[in-house]
Amino acid sequence: MSNFFHTKIEFLKGVGPQRAELLQKELNIYTYGDLIQHYPFRYLDRTQFYKIAELDEALPYVQVKGRIRGKELIGEGRKQRLAATLTDETGDMELVWFKGVKWMEKTVKNHTDYIVFGKPTLFNGRFSMAHPELEELAEAKQTGSFLQPVYHTTEKLKSFRIESKVIAKMIEVLLKQAESQIQETLSPELIDHYRLMSKREALLNIHFPESVEKYNAAKFRLKFEELFYIQLRLLRQKVVRRADLAGQVFKEIPTLNTFYKEHMTFDLTNAQKRVVREIYKDLTAGKQMNRLLQGDVGSGKTIVAFITMLIAADNGAQSVLMAPTEILADQHYTGLKVFADRLGINIGKLTGSSKTKARRELHEQLRSGDMKMLVGTHALLEDVVQFQNLGLCIVDEQHRFGVEQRSKLWRKNSRIIPHVLVMTATPIPRTLAMTLYGDLDVSVIDELPAGRKEIVTVHRFDSHRLKVFQFIRDQIKLGRQVYIVYPLIEESEGMDYKDLMDGYESVQRAFPEYKVSMVHGKMKAADKDYEMQRFVRNETQIMVATTVIEVGVNVPNASVMVIESAERFGLSQLHQLRGRVGRGAEQSYCILMTGYKLGKDSKTRLETMVRTNNGFEIADIDLKLRGPGDLMGTQQSGVLDLLIADLAKDAPILQEARAAAQRTLEEDPQLEQSKHQNIRRHIQSLSANTVNWSRIS
């Protein structure tokens, strides 16, 4: 965008310094450009009106045209409310306000025609609307657009009377001045190929649509543009990285061959073989590897990690495997050490609870290069941990690590950046993966080891607990072990903790003949470990736990997963938990326990779990239920703060935008051709704008 759009918002007619400050603080609107990109989040359809006689409680928000005939203040002091009667030719209804009563009493005009917008509810046989949006019919007719924009605003802004309508007015004023300044941001070729609306027309129509068709075209155009530039940036980073970063070449594989021949207890699945080949190709290419390995729970990522570490060791390089929790690091270490010992490879473990003396020895062995493999938690990021030649970093369950933490690992080799393999069991929907990891190469293990039986998942109400307990007893008699998981959500930790303890006691009472372990986040690492190990050795038959067992824990003999208050877990989390069973040869079960009262989303989550074991399908549904921000945690939400596109809904547009970005870069990597000048100019303006980020923090 040209300089015009960098103009400070306070200079816009009707804004001024005071309102400008509010807009900055509340909505991050600093410039004309920011304001013009403050898109409506919904529209009032001026063509759709309900008659009062047609109202129905099942309707969401509706628009009614009528005349206000009478208003009165009812009650006293803080309990005071304003009630007005709205009538049309079919009947009458009530409008009520509980807040800002005095102000509304002054604003609402008697014997005047209004358009009201709100949610109708039935009260004592009469329809009523609380805090409806109001607009005088006479005024409404002036704004030409029949789809009236509704803008996001905040309580604070509203208290300064900067309501949606006021923002609409500002944007209207701005658009009049801006119209001639709006430059096209996409190449003529793209506009032509995708039959896109011009940028100018799109901006006008997204705010004040002239017709439904134009609105749809404007929306498509702006979404496409937004996704196109994200993809273009990611793809360019990828190209730059490829060209710039050299990587160690790992060609030799003598120990890996020995391992294959003499120590592997099973054959790799075809998917695992394919992934190993992809990784090996990266490691021999002379470029730094940056690869994301996706594989559903139980698909066998650990062995792939170990094989990759072996390749590094075979070429004189050290490797680290970093896990998000202590339990998981322990388990990886124990599992890999068996193989490493047989192969004569020195492997170590470093976690928060490693003793000082052990640490010192470990540091020494890492510096000298004696120790080839290191497994640990984020403790291994500390500066004192130095390597002779770190050549490979593997990060398990990466979504718990910030990008910053990862880059700390990369810096542990000052000569040549280590290869990076990021492993995740959270199947990320394709759309998200493309956006979050568009700069990584992706490998997928899309096949479970042979002989696995599909986990049987059922939903049971709390009232069936006795039957569930009987089922558990039968399974334990067959020699199996059982997990019972309770939710633990930080905000209400005290209460959840009590639930867990009560649960633990009732399980002990119900199964006096069996031993019960318990693991939760408040325990000391050593105690947790002790309990976990007892369960692993089958000394206890039931493990009562919180979600600390969520990731990675591997007890093949455990075949029943009971999840208490299952409605309180997210879908991906339920799937992760279920993945703790189904790791052995036996038929496994997942039992989701809930009360009778369930919300709509909870029902969808439970039904989805019962219906499918497919992690990718589950991730897609989770994305639709929760939206991308929640799904990935706040950490990465910056990437996902999209202006208009929606990763949950716009997968098809994203595919097109990515393909378009790819073609553009293939044809003209430096964007030097004249037909790409719009794109080049827009990138420059975008990167000029990133300076603005500093003012936010």
Ligand code: ADP
């Ligand atoms: P995840 O991908 O969830 O990390 P793991 O690596 O923990 O899965 O593997 C799950 C289980 O499957 C482990 O017990 C592992 O030894 C076993 N496993 C992995 N690959 C195979 C295979 N190709 N054939 C049989 N079992 C396998």
Ligand code: MG
């Ligand atoms: Mg794992």
